[in-house]
Amino acid sequence: xxxxxxxxxxxxxxxxxxxxxxxxxxxxxxxxxxxxxxxxxxxxxxxxxxxxxxxxxxxxxxxxxxxxxxxxxxxxxxxxxxxxxxxxxxxxxxxxxxxxxxxxxxxxxxxxxxxxxxxxxxxxxxxxxxxxxxxxxxxxxxxxxxxxxxxxxx
Amino acid sequence: xxxxxxxxxxxxxxxxxxxxxxxxxxxxxxxxxxxxxxxxxxxxxxxxxxxxxxxxxxxxxxxxxxxxxxxxxxxxxxxxxxxxxxxxxxxxxxxxxxxxxxxxxxxxxxxxxxxxxxxxxxxxxxxxxxxxxxxxxxxxxxxxxxxxxxxxxxxxxxxxxxxxxxxxxxxxxxxxxxxxxxxxxxxxxxxxxxxxxxxxxxxxxxxxxxxxxxxxxxxxxxxxxxxxxxxxxxxxxxxxxxxxxxxxxxxxxxxxxxxxxxxxxxxxxxxxxxxxxxxxxxxxxxxxxxxxxxxxxxxxxxxxxxxxxxxxxxxxxx
Numbered sequence: 001x002x003x004x005x006x007x008x009x010x011x012x013x014x015x016x017x018x019x020x021x022x023x024x025x026x027x028x029x030x031x032x033x034x035x036x037x038x039x040x041x042x043x044x045x046x047x048x049x050x051x052x053x054x055x056x057x058x059x060x061x062x063x064x065x066x067x068x069x070x071x072x073x074x075x076x077x078x079x080x081x082x083x084x085x086x087x088x089x090x091x092x093x094x095x096x097x098x099x100x101x102x103x104x105x106x107x108x109x110x111x112x113x114x115x116x117x118x119x120x121x122x123x124x125x126x127x128x129x130x131x132x133x134x135x136x137x138x139x140x141x142x143x144x145x146x147x148x149x150x151x152x153x154x
Numbered sequence: 155x156x157x158x159x160x161x162x163x164x165x166x167x168x169x170x171x172x173x174x175x176x177x178x179x180x181x182x183x184x185x186x187x188x189x190x191x192x193x194x195x196x197x198x199x200x201x202x203x204x205x206x207x208x209x210x211x212x213x214x215x216x217x218x219x220x221x222x223x224x225x226x227x228x229x230x231x232x233x234x235x236x237x238x239x240x241x242x243x244x245x246x247x248x249x250x251x252x253x254x255x256x257x258x259x260x261x262x263x264x265x266x267x268x269x270x271x272x273x274x275x276x277x278x279x280x281x282x283x284x285x286x287x288x289x290x291x292x293x294x295x296x297x298x299x300x301x302x303x304x305x306x307x308x309x310x311x312x313x314x315x316x317x318x319x320x321x322x323x324x325x326x327x328x329x330x331x332x333x334x335x336x337x338x339x340x341x342x343x344x345x346x347x348x349x350x351x352x353x354x355x356x357x358x359x360x361x362x363x364x365x366x367x368x369x370x371x372x373x374x375x376x377x378x379x380x381x382x383x384x385x386x387x388x389x390x391x392x393x394x395x396x397x398x399x400x401x402x403x404x405x406x407x408x409x410x411x412x413x414x415x416x417x418x419x420x421x422x423x424x425x426x427x428x429x430x431x432x433x434x435x436x437x438x439x440x441x442x443x444x445x446x447x448x449x450x451x452x453x454x455x456x457x458x459x460x461x462x463x464x465x466x467x468x469x470x471x472x
Contacts, residue, residue: 091293
């Protein structure tokens with residue numbers, strides 16, 4: 001049985017780290033490294049890494065450039081549309097949908113708050129399950145607002 | 155076929171993997187001859203890949219309950235979402251990802267019937283779809299930036315951390331452990347496997363070199379940190395650490411590795427290369443196997459990260 005990082009603690013060199021601290025430390029490392037890498041990166045044309053959409057849609061993937069040229073891959077189905085146009089529209093719609101869902105989740109969390117009185121078990125379970133989702137959506141919503149304001153000011 | 159062998163690990167996994175790789179590769183060449191490099195090639199190749207994968211699960215006995223049927227649905231949802239997201243109907247793909255993100259945890263609650271293992275599996279599936287929506291807030295101009303990749307993976311990791319914070323899943327369960335063998339052996343195994351994976355992926359993709367920094371050193375530094383920490387750790391934590399480790403509680407090990415790898419493969423559709431999907435599935439099988447054998451995330455993360463480093467290093471220097 002491996003000596004694992006159990007629910008409560010990690011023991012390393014005599015130092016015990018709580019579970020929460022390990023998670024916060026991981027997040028801090030990610031944020032710090034992302035910042036350092038942003039200082040290193042001066043050229044934009046980076047593309048095609050792994051699974052993230054943005055890296056493949058605007059960059060030039062193997063099939064997308066060498067064989068299909070710059071047309072949208074789905075052009076055989078829907079006629080010719082600009083790649084950037086397709087994803088610009090998708091992002092706009094995505095931002096709208098994401099914002100609405102984030103607001104809806106906030107409302108749900110408020111209405112299902114146990115402080116208002118006893119609620120049904122299903123409602124409680126949904127609240128528990130949606131809580132981390134809500135935090136993520138609110139984080140994304142804040143970013144949407146930030147970039148919107150930046151665009152207006154810039 | 156001797157079905158009694160089919161339920162064992164890793165023989166069942168080898169049979170299923172051989173079938174899916176064989177069928178998908180043959181169909182790829184046939185479809186390529188029929189359509190050339192067009193959207194139809196991607197669409198039909200993905201369908202053949204998914205159907206073969208699900209068929210292997212079905213004939214091996216993974217059926218009979220709503221929970222298992224719902225897992226088939228998750229794989230099909232991933233197929234449809236990815237194909238749409240990489241077509242001119244991208245918005246519909248994004249909408250499906252959003253729906254998966256919000257509704258799969260609900261499905262988990264309904265299907266779980268007080269079984270936390272089922273609930274966690276569907277919540278994690280929802281998290282996988284979250285990786286498709288995290289780029290939404292960014293303006294399209296920023297998606298071209300080199301900063302985008304670390305930023306997006308930091309967002310994904312934030313989501314995972316928030317989820318882990320609330321769900322109280324033991325960190326040992328998801329692979330944050332020293333593993334069952336010596337750490338140096340784990341790293342060595344990861345590097346060896348990663349080198350082979352990177353070489354094979356290079357043959358399939360032949361990507362352009364990465365040129366984002368002011369010097370060769372900054373390029374290499376960017377590559378190593380991005381691939382090992384951002385890509386390797388985040389993806390392995392999501393797929394092997396969270397999904398596979400909880401699927402193992404619901405079904406035989408090989409089926410858990412197989413389903414995880416199917417979804418992992420499908421989420422590589424963005425490369426627009428059907429053989430990359432088959433490759434990602436195979437890589438998922440290998441890292442999934444290593445995760446089980448070493449009882450930790452170290453080897454899978456090193457293999458994944460080093461594989462990607464080799465892929466771009468070859469491109470850089472050839």
